[in-house]
Amino acid sequence: MQPEPKRRSNRDRTEATRADLIRAARKLFTEKTYAETGTPEIAVAAGVTRGALYHHFADKRALFAAVVEQEAASVAAEVDRASPPSLSARDALVAGSDAYLSAMRVPGRTRLLLIDGPAVLGRAGMDEIDSRHANRSLREGLVAAMRAQSMIRLPVEALTALLAAAFDRAALAIEAGAPGEDYRTVLMALIDGLSLA
Known part of the structure; x- marks a missing residue:
């Protein structure tokens, strides 16, 4: 019998989502500049919803x-x-x-x-x-x-x-x-x- 995969805690998931958003935003901000980058494309690049983005960052x-x-x-x-x-x-x-x-x-x-x-x-x-x-x-x-x-x-x-x-x-x-x-x-x-x- 296979052991159950370890479940990530809410904190782990939160930190991972935050890291994904920062990584995606950095890539877009350096490729396109801050002014030319929109939150919808950051969310897509991070693989999260815009709601998740705004849950972690005010704007x-x-x-x-x-x-x-x-x-x-x-x-x-x-x-x-x-x-x-x-x-x-x-x-x-x-x-x-x-x-x-x-x-x-x-x-x-x-x-x-x-x-x-x-x-x-x-x-x-x-x-x-x-x-x-x-x-x-x-x-x-x-x-x-x-x-x-x-x-x-x-x-x-x-x-x-x-x-x-x-x-x-x-x-x-x-x-x-x-x-x-x-x-x-x-x-x-x-x-x-x-x-x-």
Whole structure:
């Protein structure tokens, strides 16, 4: 006699449906843009009804915010993996910088995080998301470097915001075909310019 297949809990089904919606929406938002994507096609691509979509997300903007949050978390995870505490503060900043530029090369990511994200969610909404993810990683790296006395002490929030903007501009330029090594060289010079060594 065959054992009965394990039944998924309501929570498992809810999480699976939510993941399917986010995955389908990400694909459509990067292929067509946020503005050109409708909720009916997202529901079809996810294999759910529109009612199920609206059960999980209040509207298309809320679904987009979930997609952006997931992308930002993925970028931060790559940065964190590349810059473990075992590295010196400067080496962690360099490794994290390289990881950020690499992570932003994932197709569609610059559109989601740097173009459509601010346009749809507003600068304040993107700043909130960034503060939980890539900017958090950058801020922690800068604080560690200042504590290790390997970097000039500067107002950390302002420094984080300005360096993050430089990284974002680099990612956009690289996405548009600019030489990545040129942007990396300048970013490393910025980091080294803050060094006390």
